[in-house]
Amino acid sequence: MKIATMRAVATGAALLLTLGALAGCSNGAENSGSNGGGGGSSGAADNNAQIGLLLPDSVTARYESADKPYFEAKVKELCAGCKVLYANADGDASKQQQQAESMLTQGVKVLVLDPFDGEAAAAIVAEAKAKSVPVISYDRLINSADLSYYISFDNVKVGELQATALVDKLKADGVKPGDGGILMANGSPTDNNASQFKEGAHKVIDASGYKVLAEFDTPGWEPAKAQDWVAGQLTQFKGEIKGVYAANDQVGGAAISAMKAAGVSPLPPVTGQDAELAGIQRILAGDQYMTVYKALKPEAEKAAELAISLTKGESPKGDVTVKTKGGAEIQSFLLTPVAVTADNIEDTVVKDGFYKASEICTADYKEACDKAGIK
CATH class of the missing domain: 3.40.50.2300 (Response regulator)
Structure with missing residues (x-):
């Protein structure tokens, strides 16, 4: 099946994800940190913030070869002093839970979580909320009303x-x-x-x-x-x-x-x-x-941009809202697959x-x- 407009679609998706954040409110984002300013106002950057990146498995090549390096590079570009704490669950929901708890203990300001199990990962979101740490559901949607954002593809x-x-x-x-x-x-x-x-x-x-x-x-x-x-x-x-x-x-x-x-x-x-x-x-x-x-670079970069915004206490508005299985509406960014x-x-x-x-x-x-x- 030849798709004549593929290039235009992919380019449009990338442009969409690099637009500046619009003012708004997202689930849990108002609890994102102590550096000020919910409601879309720009707070002072936390130049030493730790950001957790949790990916689900090692059998899928993209996570190590694309998502992780793209995310880390964008965080470094936006905040030279920020540190990414990374862990891969290796296809084990319990292991991912332990990895998240370790990151929360180490004081991460934001969790970017691609869940191995979207139902089990709701417990991670609940623990993060208890510590006022916002969670970005990355690539796979977690069934939790307490997510700050969801970024993926259609x-x-x-x-x-x-x-x-x-x-x-x-x-x-x-x-x-x-x-x-x-x-x-x-x-x-x-x-x-x-x-x-x-x-x-x-x-x-x-x-x-x-x-x-x-x-x-x-x-x-x-x-x-x-x-x-x-x-x-x-x-x-x-x-x-x-x-x-x-x-x-x-x-x-x-x-x-x-x-x-x-x-x-x-x-x-x-x-x-x-x-x-x-x-x-x-x-x-x-x-x-x-x-x-799937244009993984803009997906990972948008997740990094949102994470940095949350460390500043900002609340960017999603392009759309997506419902979890439980019916909660989550501020979301969806890219177009080709x-x-x-x-x-x-x-x-x-x-x-x-x-x-x-x-x-x-x-x-x-x-x-x-x-x-x-x-």
């Missing part, structure tokens, strides 16, 4: 983009609804985003006429578990699998590995998400059909500087890069 749209690309590809390949069906390898059941990806995907697939043969919520986003599940489905639905909805690139890669091990040829179209380098290269090689590019196929890699991830062409076009992929016009 996650239902992510699922819609994935499923639309898959359905359109099946139609273009002449696959009729009665010819077979789709496997759905979803994300982690503890990840609120994964439920939204699935929601968006089902909106499209359920209306397409193509049958969902089976679906699986991948525990902890672990590729090995997705691979084992897909391997089992290949035996059960031999010859019937015409497409695979995979919620992210690592799950997609796992599905592809299972099919290759079983001798499936040609491979059916497989979706992905996060525009990981390996995913982009699989797309060029023809193993994976598409991914979803579908990527071989047709627009050059116009998205390369032009945006997400990857250099030289990183993608190694010796094994040079011919495919030349064919796709990647320079």
Whole structure:
């Protein structure tokens, strides 16, 4: 599926997130510190503030390679004396709770929290509130009314983009609804985003006429578990699998590995998400059909900007409000995701500087890069 306006959309998202904060009020932000000024007024900067960054797992490459360094760099740019305390939960909600408690004990002024478990993480928000420490829910929404902000992407749209690309590809390949069906390898059941990806995907697939043969919520986003599940489905639905909805690139890669091990040829179209380098290269090689590019740099930088604002006692207003599962409305910033196929890699991830062409076009992929016009 070629999207002619991808570059404009991605650029617009980045511009949106670098706009100056509007005056307003957000949940819990008025308790953000002792340096003055709620209601959007600029207080004095706390040049020695500690800011906690808590990320959910180490199996997803983006957290260590993109989110963390982008966030740290922006904090340093905005506040040279501020310190980022970082921890990764390694897919363990209890470990993340302990990491947050440690940061609160060390006196962080703000927590930026990407929860491994959006329900369990509500306890972290409650403990932070008790210490008058605001919490920014980063990338995944925490089910708590006491959040100060939520920053992420339109996650239902992510699922819609994935499923639309898959359905359109099946139609273009002449696959009729009665010819077979789709496997759905979803994300982690503890990840609120994964439920939204699935929601968006089902909106499209359920209306397409193509049958969902089976679906699986991948525990902890672990590729090995997705691979084992897909391997089992290949035996059960031999010859019937015409497409695979995979919620992210690592799950997609796992599905592809299972099919290759079983001798499936040609491979059916497989979706992905996060525009990981390996995913982009699989797309060029023809193993994976598409991914979803999310501009991680503006997401991480906006989180850093909000964190610094909160250390000053400011209360920037979100662009929108998003409801938690419990119905609380949270001041939010949502970026626009972009579908990527071989047709627009050059116009998205390369032009945006997400990857250099030289990183993608190694010796094994040079011919495919030349064919796709990647320079």
